[in-house]
Amino acid sequence: MLDLRLGLSTPPDPYTDCGCFDDVSTAVPSPAAQAAQRRDDYVCQFCGFQSAKYQVCHGSEASGADALVTACIFCKQVMELDLVLKMRSAVLIWLPELSQVAINYSMPEVYVNRLARGATGGRARDLRDRLIARRELAKARFGSDEPAELIRRLRAASDDRSEIDNALADGLRILPLDRRIIRSGQLEFNQFPQILAFWRSRSGPFATGRTRSFERLELDLAGL
Numbered sequence: 163m164l165d166l167r168l169g170l171s172t173p174p175d176p177y178t179d180c181g182c183f184d185d186v187s188t189a190v191p192s193p194a195a196q197a198a199q200r201r202d203d204y205v206c207q208f209c210g211f212q213s214a215k216y217q218v219c220h221g222s223e224a225s226g227a228d229a230l231v232t233a234c235i236f237c238k239q240v241m242e243l244d245l246v247l248k249m250r251s252a253v254l255i256w257l258p259e260l261s262q263v264a265i266n267y268s269m270p271e272v273y274v275n276r277l278a279r280g281a282t283g284g285r286a287r288d289l290r291d292r293l294i295a296r297r298e299l300a301k302a303r304f305g306s307d308e309p310a311e312l313i314r315r316l317r318a319a320s321d322d323r324s325e326i327d328n329a330l331a332d333g334l335r336i337l338p339l340d341r342r343i344i345r346s347g348q349l350e351f352n353q354f355p356q357i358l359a360f361w362r363s364r365s366g367p368f369a370t371g372r373t374r375s376f377e378r379l380e381l382d383l384a385g386l
């Protein structure tokens with residue numbers, strides 16, 4: 163696995179032209195991106211989450227597949243945090259109990275299980291509520307639960323990121339939400355239900371009913 167490092171997208175950022183994140187993940191990926199994802203067996207190289215669809219690439223498209231690595235949508239938005247603003251796809255929480263990588267790997271399963279009937283759905287909803295409640299701690303410890311504030315501080319920090327890196331070491335995390343506002347043509351819409359439908363489908367990563375990461379997450383957060 164590669165190191166997941168919080169960062170911003172390189173200019174020009176994807177909002178510059180249209181004021182909204184373009185629908186890059188449902189558009190046909192470039193040949194280089196397709197080759198990179200095939201090479202990586204559709205496994206996010208930062209957290210290990212595998213999905214045959216709705217993965218993205220990280221790196222420079224212009225330099226070909228060798229310069230690209232497969233990333234899941236949750237790791238991508240950590241590495242290019244400014245994407246989160248228009249997609250409204252994350253909030254800040256304070257959660258020293260779990261690494262950012264563990265959160266990113268586990269949240270797809272939480273969102274899939276949240277739709278399950280019976281006890282599993284209830285447990286997943288409860289877990290998500292407990293994670294969301296950690297926004298209050300982010301406000302208390304970091305001064306905000308808004309990604310915009312972290313983006314502002316990242317831009318202001320330029321070379322000296324020590325204050326931000328200390329906050330990350332202490333427990334500041336980016337919680338992916340079940341929302342991803344993107345633009346397709348003239349329309350803005352929430353793409354997340356489509357992604358969730360694929361994740362739950364026969365071709366999706368949870369088709370075999372694996373629940374290990376969800377149960378591990380529950381165990382890790384039992385004390386919350």
Ligand SMILES: [Zn+2]
Pocket residue numbers: 206207208209210211233234235236237238266267
């Ligand atoms: Zn990932």
